[in-house]
Amino acid sequence: MASLKDVKMKISGVGKTKQITKAMHMVSSAKLRGAQQRIERFRPYADKFQELLANLSAGAGAGEHPLLAVRPEPKTCCIILVTSDRGLCGGFNSSLAQKALKLAGQKRDEGRKVYFVCIGRKGRDSIRISGFDFNPDFVRGLTSFTFQAACQIGGSVIDGFLEEKLDEVYLVYAKFVSTVRHEPTTLGLLPMKTPESAGGATGGGEKPGQAGLDYLYEPDVETLLAEILPKYLNAQIYRGLLDTSASEHAARMAAMDNATRNCDEIIKNLTLLYNKNRQASITRELIDIVSGADALK
Amino acid sequence: MEKNLQLDIVTPDNLILSRQVEYVGARAVGGDFGVLPGHVPFLSALAVGPLHYTADGRRKAAFVGGGFVEVSGDKVIILAERAELAENIDHARALEAKNRAEKRLLHPEAGMDADRAQMALIRAISRLRVCNIIS
Numbered sequence: 111m112a113s114l115k116d117v118k119m120k121i122s123g124v125g126k127t128k129q130i131t132k133a134m135h136m137v138s139s140a141k142l143r144g145a146q147q148r149i150e151r152f153r154p155y156a157d158k159f160q161e162l163l164a165n166l167s168a169g170a171g172a173g174e175h176p177l178l179a180v181r182p183e184p185k186t187c188c189i190i191l192v193t194s195d196r197g198l199c200g201g202f203n204s205s206l207a208q209k210a211l212k213l214a215g216q217k218r219d220e221g222r223k224v225y226f227v228c229i230g231r232k233g234r235d236s237i238r239i240s241g242f243d244f245n246p247d248f249v250r251g252l253t254s255f256t257f258q259a260a261c262q263i264g265g266s267v268i269d270g271f272l273e274e275k276l277d278e279v280y281l282v283y284a285k286f287v288s289t290v291r292h293e294p295t296t297l298g299l300l301p302m303k304t305p306e307s308a309g310g311a312t313g314g315g316e317k318p319g320q321a322g323l324d325y326l327y328e329p330d331v332e333t334l335l336a337e338i339l340p341k342y343l344n345a346q347i348y349r350g351l352l353d354t355s356a357s358e359h360a361a362r363m364a365a366m367d368n369a370t371r372n373c374d375e376i377i378k379n380l381t382l383l384y385n386k387n388r389q390a391s392i393t394r395e396l397i398d399i400v401s402g403a404d405a406l407k
Numbered sequence: 408m409e410k411n412l413q414l415d416i417v418t419p420d421n422l423i424l425s426r427q428v429e430y431v432g433a434r435a436v437g438g439d440f441g442v443l444p445g446h447v448p449f450l451s452a453l454a455v456g457p458l459h460y461t462a463d464g465r466r467k468a469a470f471v472g473g474g475f476v477e478v479s480g481d482k483v484i485i486l487a488e489r490a491e492l493a494e495n496i497d498h499a500r501a502l503e504a505k506n507r508a509e510k511r512l513l514h515p516e517a518g519m520d521a522d523r524a525q526m527a528l529i530r531a532i533s534r535l536r537v538c539n540i541i542s
Contacts (some may be wrong), residue, residue: 148420155417155418158417159486162475162477162486165477256420257418326448327451328449328450329437334451334475338452341474348419
């Protein structure tokens with residue numbers, strides 16, 4: 111049985127852990143708020159972009175651009191995996207990595223070469239263990255990132271695609287649904303789909319009306335489309351980064367909340383054990399004294 | 408000229424500007440253009456360069472680092488990867504960037520990205536131009 115002193119030390123140790131988890135919970139909630147604001151600020155841009163692209167491809171004979179072309183026999187497949195750089199956020203990173211690895215396995219079974227681009231240290235670690243090829247850049251991606259970082263990643267996969275080194279590009283990220291819900295999501299980036307062909311039913315009714323507006327295009331639709339498509343891809347990647355970062359903080363918040371509650375429970379149990387031990391030792395001492403006095407009689 | 412234009416400048420990180428203006432002028436890939444109320448619907452890619460607008464009779468400027476412009480009805484939407492209002496431009500930083508880029512281009516080193524330096528120079532010069540219009 112643990113001695114009284116041991117139990118006491120354990121209680122204070124757990125108490126200190128609890129302080130840390132509580133602090134981390136608060137830090138994460140502050141960071142989550144920041145990340146959510148960033149998503150909010152990005153929304154007008156993303157929405158406008160989508161609208162613009164829809165207008166444009168409605169006016170043009172889409173499908174001409176090389177980024178839209180579906181390769182008949184895809185041989186290589188690139189998966190961009192977005193995870194966090196740090197742990198202590200529950201099953202967040204492992205569920206993302208699992209999703210990506212499942213997709214990779216599926217593609218490999220179809221006879222394609224799979225290549226990973228990992229944003230975030232944790233994802234890189236899981237991919238390294240799994241033995242797939244990966245790009246060592248962008249590892250510390252999610253600690254602080256800007257739109258420019260998304261452009262860099264976008265630029266490199268577009269180059270790969272145009273040089274026919276990559277035939278398909280997927281993005282695996284954590285879609286931020288709400289503070290308590292985030293879903294590992296796979297998004298096909300390349301070959302690109304224009305909003306109509308991807309969105310299908312949503313807003314299908316209003317598009318003919320918008321397309322009816324006769325736009326003056328400068329220089330011309332094809333050139334504009336060529337300009338806008340890579341930027342749309344960058345915007346999608348940025349969106350993925352923003353969502354994942356918000357989800358990461360939400361996941362960490364939940365994990366830390368759980369940990370704090372567990373600490374409370376352990377402290378409760380340990381205190382109970384401590385009190386029991388204390389009483390037992392008092393009783394033992396009393397028995398010693400009483401039996402000693404009895405012997406003297 | 409009763410009617411006004413609604414000018415929105417949007418970047419990935421922020422809504423830079425949203426206000427009623429009388430005139431917008433900017434640099435498209437094909438050359439400078441101006442928009443007054445009643446312009447036909449218009450869509451174009453923007454080059455790196457200055458943007459001017461007139462609000463309440465006063466001429467103002469901003470820097471736009473590439474993107475798109477959409478004019479429809481009385482709305483002008485600028486989608487830019489980078490944009491700054493003239494009053495928010497860091498004059499000293501732009502000057503420094505200009506000098507650095509010039510130095511890089513004049514004395515090329517191994518492993519230097521000449522295109523990137525060129526772009527940086529163009530951006531820095533347009534920022535400075537936007538500044539000087541105001542002050």
